[in-house]
Amino acid sequence: MLITSLSPNEALYSRDRGVVPESLTLEHYDVIFESGTFPVQTYFFNSLSVALITSVIALVVSILGAYSFTRIDYPGSTTIRRGIIVVYMLAAITLVIPLFQLLVQFGLVDTRLSLYITYTVKTLPLTLYILWNYFRSLPVEIEEAAFIDGYSRLETIVRVIVPVSLPVLVAAFLFSFKIAWNEYLFASVFLQSEPLYTLPIGIETLDSAFQNVWGEIMAASIITTLPIIVMFLYLEKYMVEGLTAGAVEG
Amino acid sequence: MSTTTLVKDRIEHIDPRRRETLLGYLLVLPSVLLIGAVIIYPLAYNLYLGFTEVPLNPDQSPTWIGFQNYEALIGSTRFWDATINTVVFTVGSTLLATAVGLGVAILFDRTFRGRRLARGLVLLPHVTPIIAVAFAWQFMLDPLWGNLPDLLAWLGLYESEVGLLQSREQALPMAILFDVWRNFPFAFLLFIARLQAIPQSMYEAATIDGAGRVAQFKDIILPELKGTILIAILLRFVWEFNAFEPVWLLTRNLETLPIYAYKSAFSTYDQGLGAAIAVMLFLFQLVMVAGYMRFVGEDEL
Numbered sequence: 001m002l003i004t005s006l007s008p009n010e011a012l013y014s015r016d017r018g019v020v021p022e023s024l025t026l027e028h029y030d031v032i033f034e035s036g037t038f039p040v041q042t043y044f045f046n047s048l049s050v051a052l053i054t055s056v057i058a059l060v061v062s063i064l065g066a067y068s069f070t071r072i073d074y075p076g077s078t079t080i081r082r083g084i085i086v087v088y089m090l091a092a093i094t095l096v097i098p099l100f101q102l103l104v105q106f107g108l109v110d111t112r113l114s115l116y117i118t119y120t121v122k123t124l125p126l127t128l129y130i131l132w133n134y135f136r137s138l139p140v141e142i143e144e145a146a147f148i149d150g151y152s153r154l155e156t157i158v159r160v161i162v163p164v165s166l167p168v169l170v171a172a173f174l175f176s177f178k179i180a181w182n183e184y185l186f187a188s189v190f191l192q193s194e195p196l197y198t199l200p201i202g203i204e205t206l207d208s209a210f211q212n213v214w215g216e217i218m219a220a221s222i223i224t225t226l227p228i229i230v231m232f233l234y235l236e237k238y239m240v241e242g243l244t245a246g247a248v249e250g
Numbered sequence: 251m252s253t254t255t256l257v258k259d260r261i262e263h264i265d266p267r268r269r270e271t272l273l274g275y276l277l278v279l280p281s282v283l284l285i286g287a288v289i290i291y292p293l294a295y296n297l298y299l300g301f302t303e304v305p306l307n308p309d310q311s312p313t314w315i316g317f318q319n320y321e322a323l324i325g326s327t328r329f330w331d332a333t334i335n336t337v338v339f340t341v342g343s344t345l346l347a348t349a350v351g352l353g354v355a356i357l358f359d360r361t362f363r364g365r366r367l368a369r370g371l372v373l374l375p376h377v378t379p380i381i382a383v384a385f386a387w388q389f390m391l392d393p394l395w396g397n398l399p400d401l402l403a404w405l406g407l408y409e410s411e412v413g414l415l416q417s418r419e420q421a422l423p424m425a426i427l428f429d430v431w432r433n434f435p436f437a438f439l440l441f442i443a444r445l446q447a448i449p450q451s452m453y454e455a456a457t458i459d460g461a462g463r464v465a466q467f468k469d470i471i472l473p474e475l476k477g478t479i480l481i482a483i484l485l486r487f488v489w490e491f492n493a494f495e496p497v498w499l500l501t502r503n504l505e506t507l508p509i510y511a512y513k514s515a516f517s518t519y520d521q522g523l524g525a526a527i528a529v530m531l532f533l534f535q536l537v538m539v540a541g542y543m544r545f546v547g548e549d550e551l
Contacts, residue, residue: 061280068277072270080278082543087289089485089539091492093508094532097515097525098292098299104308121288124281153273182379184495189516200381204499207385214389221382232377236370 028215038213040220042195043202047224050112050198051180054119058127058176059169061120066131067157071143081132088125092185100189110192118186123176130175130238134168135161171238174231181228199224293532299525306519319526329510329527335422336506339497340490343429348482350430351437356471358438359445376435384499387428391415421504429496437482444478445471480545488538492531507531 068074069081099118100109108114142164146156162169184200191197197205203220206213264272300319302312323329354372358365375383393416415424448470456466472479494508505513507527515524 061284064277065281068274072274072277074271074274077274077278080282084281084285086539086543087285089488089542090289090293090535091489091494091508091531093492093494093511094296094528094535095289095292097511097521097528098296099288100515101299101304101521102292102295118288121284124284128281182381184381184499185512200379203381203385214392217385218389221379221385224379225382228377228379232370232373236373 028219038206038216038220039194040199040202040223043197043199043220044223046112046196047181047198047200050115050119051177053116054123054180055173055176057116057120058123059173062124062127062131062172063157063162063169066128066135067161069128069132070135071140072153084125084128088129092122096185096189099186103190109190110196112196114190115180115183115187115198118190119180119183122183122186123179126179127172127176130168130172131165134165138164168238171235174235175238178228178231178235181224296525296528296532299522300529302522302525304521304525312522315522319523322523323526323530328505332505332507332510335504336491336508338422339426339429339493339504339506340487342426343433343490344483344486346426346430347433347486348437348479350434351439351482352441352475352479354434355438355441355445356467358442372438373435375432380432380495380499383432384428384496387500388415391424415501416503418503421501425497425500425504428500429490429493432496433486436486440478440482441475444475448474481542484538484542484545488535488542491534491538 069077103109103114108117138161143156143160146160151159182200183198184204187198187201188204191201194202194205199220203217203224206217206220210216299312301314301316303315303318304312358369358372362368415421452470453466456470461469492508493506494512497504497506498509498512508531511524511527511531513524514527515521
């Protein structure tokens with residue numbers, strides 16, 4: 001993939017090429033960033049904004065939810081918690097048709113908002129799961145000191161729980177980011193106009209709209225992959241926990 | 251007295267234990283509302299859509315047609331072909347990915363130089379965005395420009411004018427292969443964690459008893475990993491059965507049930523029929539999830 005993205009066109013489309021390319025070029029990157037034909041830059045920022053916004057919302061909502069599961073006793077909490085696990089195992093394909101119909105009714109088709117809402121909920125069960133698993137391991141004593149100091153529950157969450165759990169919060173955020181960044185199915189249906197396309201949809205459009213643009217497709221793929229690989233370096237030690245909850249689907 | 255102090259005053263008069271309960275509900279409310287509105291309600295709505303014909307004009311409401319969508323599906327060969335494809339794809343990729351994952355995990359169950367780096371490389375297919383790897387495979391397999399067709403022809407394995415992803419017979423095995431390559435790291439990760447929990451003394455005892463590698467695998471590794479293997483297979487089975495992207499992004503020449511649902515809904519705009527397929531997929535998932543819960547045990551969750 002990397003090699004293809006760096007190979008000149010003549011080498012890509014010749015019959016006798018070796019495994020190791022003879023010359024490398026950045027021309028494909030130049031094409032996707034500089035020429036107006038392939039608005040990869042737009043796709044990149046669309047993906048970035050969708051992934052950032054959904055991850056922030058999912059994280060805030062799930063900090064509150066996960067805290068409520070682990071620290072407060074109330075009837076129904078176990079049922080809700082199990083329900084969330086079940087919901088998470090459901091595949092997106094079973095939801096895409098009714099969601100599309102509902103978005104049509106609310107006039108939300110072809111808007112960024114449609115992705116913000118659906119992606120947030122798509123990642124929510126996972127972030128909830130990761131966080132409650134972690135909160136459960138925190139000793140209650142660290143909060144008691146805060147209560148004695150007169151902090152309320154909410155203040156305790158912000159001033160005690162959040163700082164203590166920072167590394168795990170980052171992991172949950174990145175998992176969520178990754179799901180939103182890679183999502184294809186919902187975006188392929190909900191988005192219709194090109195200025196809104198995210199990277200996966202944009203790359204697919206490159207493929208269907210042009211012939212023999214493999215170098216450009218691979219360059220765009222590298223752009224899509226790089227942030228994820230960088231995150232992976234951080235996430236590696238959280239992978240197993242994330243996996244059992246189905247983290248890396250999609 | 252302003253309303254805020256009034257509210258505050260009233261809150262303070264509630265019994266502290268009830269206040270805790272209320273706070274608990276309040277904190278979990280956003281999660282529940284979001285999941286209810288974007289997952290639970292659409293699922294119910296989908297159930298309804300499966301019994302209707304959805305008009306193209308969004309201002310008209312769907313017309314109730316009873317079981318007609320389901321009757322049409324059961325009576326069509328296309329549906330059964332898609333079902334067979336789905337089953338073959340699911341069973342094939344689940345079992346192979348689990349087996350490869352187990353094999354690689356056993357290879358990694360020792361210390362060697364560069365182990366961390368190798369581990370990272372093994373995980374790479376699973377971590378890289380699917381859109382990128384799907385196109386990388388498409389390019390490698392491209393009959394005109396790809397590397398692999400030349401190599402396969404040179405080895406005498408496959409030679410044809412039709413690319414591997416373009417021919418209907420080859421698309422299914424290629425999709426399985428792609429999916430196994432992408433998902434074996436999942437099984438690998440689950441297994442390596444369990445393998446490393448097996449005490450070294452068990453192997454030592456087995457070696458003293460004269461047990462070879464094969465016997466060690468059969469008598470130590472398999473029994474110790476039985477639960478994990480079952481979980482891996484169960485989870486993958488549900489996901490593969492409903493897998494959309496791994497097939498759709500690799501080849502358009504293979505129709506599984508999720509792809510049939512997608513095409514019905516968004517290519518031919520027969521959303522009612524698509525919904526009916528989605529309902530069947532949903533029921534299947536429900537059965538599998540129930541099995542998973544029973545197997546894992548409710549305490550775990």
